[in-house]
Amino acid sequence: MRSLSRRHTYVSFFLLLIIIGLLQTSPAAAGEGKKSVLNDLSSRSDMGISRVTFDFDRLPNYDLKTSGQRIDLILKHSAAGIGLKHLPEDDKIIKVLVARDLDNLIVSLLLRRIPSHVVATPDDNLHQLKLAIRWDDADTVRPGIVFDLPDMPAVRKNGVQLKRTSLARSHYKGNWTAFLQRSHTPIRLQVRPAYSLPDHAELPDDGLRGKYPEQWRIALRKADWQELQKLTAGAPTTAGKLLRGEALLRGGQPEQALQVLREIKLSDPRGVPQDRLHYFLAHAQVRTGQPYAALLSLTQPGDNTGRNTSWQPWIALLRAEVELGLGHADKALKALAAISPGDNEKLRLIKELRHADSLSLKGDYPAAMKAYLSLPEELTAERGFSLAQQALCCQMTENYGRAREVFNALAHLLPAGEDRALARYGELTCYEKQSRSLVYLDKLESLRWDNDGSEVAYRVMMKLSDLMAPGKTDAAIRRQLKDYRLVAEKAPIMDLRQEAGIKIAILQHLQGNNESAIHQLEKNLRDFKRGSLRNEAVSLLGELLPPTITDQIRKGRNLDALVLVERDRSLLIQQPLSWDFLYQIALAYDRLELDSRADKIFLYLYDRAKDRKQKARACLLLARNYLQLGELDLVEQYSERYRTLQPRGSDLARSWLLQLRARVARDGTKNAVAWFDRQKVTADSELALYAAQLYWELKRYDRVVENLDRAKKETTRLPLQAALWRAEAYYRLGRKEKALKYFQDLFNQPEAAAQARYRAATILLDKNKLEAGSQLLKEVAADTRDKRWSRLAADRLLSLTM
Secondary structure, eight states: OHHHHHHHHHHHHHHHHHHHHHHHSOHHHHHOOOOEEEEEEEEEEETTEEEEEEEESSOOOEEEEEETTEEEEEETTEEEOTTOOOOOOOSSEEEEEEEEETTEEEEEEEESBOOSEEEEEEETTTTEEEEEEEOOOGGGBOTTTTOOSSSOOSEEEETTEEEEOOOOOOTTTTOHHHHHTSOOSOOOOOOOOOOOOOOGGGSOOTTOGGGSOHHHHHHHHHTOHHHHHHHHTTOSSHHHHHHHHHHHHHTTOHHHHHHHHHHHHHHOGGGSOHHHHHHHHHHHHHHTTOHHHHHHHHTSOOOTTOOOGGGHHHHHHHHHHHHHHHTOHHHHHHHHHTOOOTTOHHHHHHHHHHHHHHHHHHTOHHHHHHHHHTSOHHHHTTOHHHHHHHHHHHHHTTOHHHHHHHHHHHHHHSOSSHHHHHHHHHHHHOOSSOOOOHHHHHHHHHHHHHTTTSHHHHHHHHHHHHHHOSOSSHHHHHHHHHHHHHHHHHOSSHHHHHHHHHHHHHHHHHTTOHHHHHHHHHHHHHHOSSOTTHHHHHHHHHHHHHHHHHHHHHTTOHHHHHHHHHHTHHHHTTSOOOHHHHHHHHHHHHHTTOHHHHHHHHHHHHHHOSSHHHHHHHHHHHHHHHHHHTOHHHHHHHHHHHHHHOTTOTTHHHHHHHHHHHHHHHHOHHHHHHHHHTSOOOOOHHHHHHHHHHHHHTTOHHHHHHHHHHHHHHSSSOOHHHHHHHHHHHHHTTOHHHHHHHHHTTTTOTTTHHHHHHHHHHHHHHTTOHHHHHHHHHHHHHOTTSHHHHHHHHHHHHHHHO
């Protein structure tokens, strides 16, 4: 802190001098100034922290910016020194980039993970800027940079912490046969609410009853609505017209009631209590299919003296029932909350029933089921909407006994048609364990043919397949697949089509045809962006992908495997993939020479390795991949890191080979071989062959022989070029006996025969075996396929005759 304070004092002082200087010098002179020079970069890592040190000739001003896995240090009025070396990559820092930006120098660090905190501290005495990068636990590794399929990560950012994305899970995982054997699409009967209209005597009086003629009051007491309609026909008063509207409504003529009530509203709305008028008007509107007009009527202002609060419970109840009919569960609950039934027991029970209906509509099935069970059964006996909602709750809570009773009540209540057929189907199928008796199957078949082409027919078709699934023979499975496909294509209910599609995939999976199952599930997910069973489709697809991809790679179908990876990468990244599975994917990318893609996965594997052995395997893969990408320094780093992690590993020779190739590409053959000579290396055949090639180029024939003899011990046969090098190396070393033997081994190799025969002939002639040597020369001279050796042989023969 003292250093920082002293620096600020110096800066203030120098600013004053600069201002004075600017006043005394020309603009041109003022713009001149010596830049700070960045001479060196170094780094070291400790537990939980990495430190990067910047060495300058003098400290510059700077700005520090962090963005995820990138740090930008903007050094003002600075330049890079001659020979500035970049930081090597390590397990924390991927790359350091240094770039000029006008008068500034920008140093960018690309990190393997998001740091928790970054602090820059200047040191005036040492002319250094020290960057401290603090890390959280290893779990915060974000593989967005290192593992890209092409846009993996397995986690997403949440502040500075990283949390795993949600993963689709199904309790059928590993037991998909159980999914086949039951229905998953609940029966949802489309029944409109029966809008509650209490007895006339239960409604507020508003003072009108005492003004009615005696005949009207008698008809009201008897609830004789037909008679009341006759009595009020042509009634001169607005009150009489309002009573006529009520009589028509209660008598089952909502259209005529609506006409009468509209006339009152248009001609003399103030002649009657407003709440009563709007209440009956709303009833007439909703019963004639105008629910939104009804809601508007229920929100009309009351009398000038304020709304009659005695009407509030009935208005709120009707509003709740209208909202239920529209599917607005939350609005219905809000309206119900405004009802205070007081001592009215009937109103209280209706309120509780509609509350249960609202909970069911909202999807809170356990709470709704509890509410239904607490109510007297006679309350719902004639209310189709409530029975339909209760039936749904029974299915969702697996209360099958109650479900059968409710569906039975619906089957007797509903008029003939598809809803009644569905209720009958529900009564037949709501069992925890389904019957397979002939009588039961006949009843289902009858339902199907009596309602051909309807939702019931497709439900029966799928139910019959479910009961026998999976088939015990291929023929049975083919029949089930045919039925499921028909349902998946033709059923009028989306969830039913989705369920059938998933069952097709399960049957294909059980047959061992995972690729077809995957294609079916992908189609299912494309076709149904929503749906109650989407989670199951995603879960099954996620379960099938890894073994299928692994099997394709094992069979050499790398391209097919990677097509699957690319197509379903958004699903793959959501699940915990094993290290070995990712290793196989990376190898597939590598085999197809998709080096940049493979590199990202290799780095991800390196970061997530659980032990030294896994990390070493990743190092070797990275080294090989970086060689293909031309990142030669990184090849060296990871090759050396492999040997550090596995000093006695089975791939030591491989690590030396990769490093040697990188050095040859970067430093040239002579310097690379000089380095290799200083190493203590036990070579395998591949390394020995490559080293022999390099020694051959440098004409170091003793090392050629040494390496090729070693390679021959580890392989049954040397490559032709290597075999020729070995023979030639022995020849040039003067070891003629071995050279002759190895040349003779090549007589039957067309590509090397001419050279081998010529060399053998030369050796034989040197041993005074003139006849054998001359014969070989004649054979070479006669074979004009290799003109060079043919000409040499002819010239040698000519010299022998002279």
